[in-house]
Amino acid sequence: METVWEWFRWLDKTHGIDLSVFYDTGDRHRFLMGFLTTILLSLTCLMSSLAIGFIGAWAQQSQWRWARLAVGAFIQFFRNTPPLVQLYFFYFAIGGMLPKFADASGMASPLFGSFFWAAVSLSLFGGAFNIEIFRAGIEAVPRATIEAAESLGFSKGQIFRLVAFPLALRFSLRALNNNMVNLVKTTSLAYAIGVPELLYVSAQIWSDQLNTREMMTLLLFSYVGLVGAMVWGMHRLERALRMPGYGQ
Amino acid sequence: MTWTADQPIVKIFDVHKSFGKTEVLKGVSMDVAAGEVVCIIGPSGSGKSTLLRCINALAVIDQGSVQVEGQEVHDPDLDQLALRRKVGMVFQQYNLFPHKTALQNVMMAPLHVLGEKRGDVEARARELMRKVRLAGKENHYPGELSGGQQQRVAIARSLAMRPDIMLFDEVTAALDPETVKEVLVTIRDLALEGMTCILVTHEMGFAREVADHVYFTDHGVIVEHGPPEILFSQPQDPRTKEFLSHVL
Ligand SMILES: Nc1ncnc2c1ncn2[C@@H]1O[C@H](COP(=O)(O)OP(=O)(O)O)[C@@H](O)[C@H]1O
Ligand SMILES: [Mg+2]
Numbered sequence: 001m002e003t004v005w006e007w008f009r010w011l012d013k014t015h016g017i018d019l020s021v022f023y024d025t026g027d028r029h030r031f032l033m034g035f036l037t038t039i040l041l042s043l044t045c046l047m048s049s050l051a052i053g054f055i056g057a058w059a060q061q062s063q064w065r066w067a068r069l070a071v072g073a074f075i076q077f078f079r080n081t082p083p084l085v086q087l088y089f090f091y092f093a094i095g096g097m098l099p100k101f102a103d104a105s106g107m108a109s110p111l112f113g114s115f116f117w118a119a120v121s122l123s124l125f126g127g128a129f130n131i132e133i134f135r136a137g138i139e140a141v142p143r144a145t146i147e148a149a150e151s152l153g154f155s156k157g158q159i160f161r162l163v164a165f166p167l168a169l170r171f172s173l174r175a176l177n178n179n180m181v182n183l184v185k186t187t188s189l190a191y192a193i194g195v196p197e198l199l200y201v202s203a204q205i206w207s208d209q210l211n212t213r214e215m216m217t218l219l220l221f222s223y224v225g226l227v228g229a230m231v232w233g234m235h236r237l238e239r240a241l242r243m244p245g246y247g248q
Numbered sequence: 249m250t251w252t253a254d255q256p257i258v259k260i261f262d263v264h265k266s267f268g269k270t271e272v273l274k275g276v277s278m279d280v281a282a283g284e285v286v287c288i289i290g291p292s293g294s295g296k297s298t299l300l301r302c303i304n305a306l307a308v309i310d311q312g313s314v315q316v317e318g319q320e321v322h323d324p325d326l327d328q329l330a331l332r333r334k335v336g337m338v339f340q341q342y343n344l345f346p347h348k349t350a351l352q353n354v355m356m357a358p359l360h361v362l363g364e365k366r367g368d369v370e371a372r373a374r375e376l377m378r379k380v381r382l383a384g385k386e387n388h389y390p391g392e393l394s395g396g397q398q399q400r401v402a403i404a405r406s407l408a409m410r411p412d413i414m415l416f417d418e419v420t421a422a423l424d425p426e427t428v429k430e431v432l433v434t435i436r437d438l439a440l441e442g443m444t445c446i447l448v449t450h451e452m453g454f455a456r457e458v459a460d461h462v463y464f465t466d467h468g469v470i471v472e473h474g475p476p477e478i479l480f481s482q483p484q485d486p487r488t489k490e491f492l493s494h495v496l
Contacts, residue, residue: 142343144339144341144343145343145345145346147306147339147343148337148339148343148344148345148402149345150306150332151304151306151332151335151336151337152332152336152356152357152361152405152406152409153329153330153332153333153357153361153409154357154360154361155329155361158360158361162345162356162360163345166347167345167346167347170347241347243346243347243389243391244388244389244391244392245389245390245391245392245393246346246389246390246391
């Protein structure tokens with residue numbers, strides 16, 4: 001491993017290509033932590049946005065008019081405003097309103113940090129789209145298929161679990177993949193409120209080392225790797241869930 | 249009052265049913281004895297499907313009574329799931345579960361609705377696949393089967409619940425002429441075994457061959473009924489004559 005790091009030092013010395021994150025232990029640690037933060041933020045947002053999508057789509061089918069109206073308003077709000085503005089809104093407007101408390105050293109510190117607010121804001125943003133995606137999937141399940149299940153004596157819960165949901169998931173998968181990939185890319189906005197994710201630490205490194213060109217390139221390829229791995233996983237899921245011969 | 253097999257297994261009396269302002273069933277009565285094969289014929293839109301759907305409570309009647317094995321189907325206290333275990337239904341569009349293989353389609357209801365053991369259910373499902381002449385197609389998905397094959401899986405799926413009564417709603421109407429026969433043969437075998445069958449059909453030759461009793465419906469009423477040899481050769485009502493002159 002040492003020889004690899006030394007090779008990057010040599011690359012810097014002889015060709016002026018400065019990839020300090022490979023030979024400088026401090027930069028390497030910073031970059032790695034940024035990468036992990038991006039992954040953690042992405043996973044948190046993916047999971048919670050799926051949960052929001054699921055609950056929202058369910059609430060939209062509900063008997064209560066106010067529940068449907070609330071979900072509709074929520075979707076409009078998050079789809080029709082820029083995610084960066086949403087992020088600022090949560091961090092400064094909502095986060096700023098909450099009471100501060102004294103930490104161990106006696107300093108006043110906010111109840112929730114920037115990571116928390118980024119997770120909340122981006123989950124709601126992704127979730128708003130997921131509600132629409134899930135709803136379209138549920139609506140695509142043929143009424144006749146549900147009736148066939150009813151006529152076999154399945155209960156409402158069983159119909160949802162064994163027929164409606166598995167089909168709706170398959171119908172939503174393509175759109176869901178797109179939205180999930182977008183959400184991962186959007187986590188880079190958390191930079192704006194100081195979450196030490198990939199973009200944030202890269203910016204720190206290039207302002208210290210003055211290697212903007214190299215860091216930009218490395219940053220871009222890091223996202224290619226991250227999103228590529230995710231797309232690969234999604235495709236495997238799509239393949240595992242495919243219905244041979246369906247719709248042909 | 250308990251039901252015994254010498255009483256009608258299905259007893260329909262003066263059933264009325266409207267969708268919005270249009271009355272689709274205008275006082276329909278019909279008795280079906282256990283083991284009997286009954287065919288319902290009539291122009292499209294005359295309420296045949298609606299009548300079938302009242303028997304397993306997929307449709308709710310406005311007035312009158314439907315009894316299956318002496319139990320009032322539209323009694324609010326009736327165990328609807330228990331009723332549907334007794335009454336199987338096969339649809340024009342097969343309505344198989346596209347995300348499950350043929351065998352899984354047949355096994356699902358006994359596993360989840362009856363809660364039977366997987367080993368028993370699988371043995372029975374394989375036996376049923378043989379019975380509908382589909383041995384070897386167990387692991388095919390519905391999308392990989394022809395219309396006639398899918399329809400026979402649908403019949404096996406219903407039979408797996410060991411129903412007392414089978415409802416068939418124009419089950420050959422969506423099939424190619426060559427595959428109609430294979431489905432009709434399957435139904436005829438069932439009829440010969442003594443299954444109570446109520447069929448809506450446009451296959452007059454089949455009705456004449458297997459039916460014990462034929463009902464002709466038009467505009468939500470039963471115009472005329474009788475044994476096939478009489479109804480087909482000496483229709484009394486001008487509407488029956490008119491209809492038969494088009495289809496025979
Ligand atoms: N769910 C429904 N909502 C409204 N109208 C319906 C519904 N189902 C059937 N109808 C109407 O009831 C009439 C009878 O339909 P149906 O029982 O399907 O006739 P058939 O099976 O004899 O062709 C038709 O005019 C049809 O449009
Ligand atoms: Mg019909």
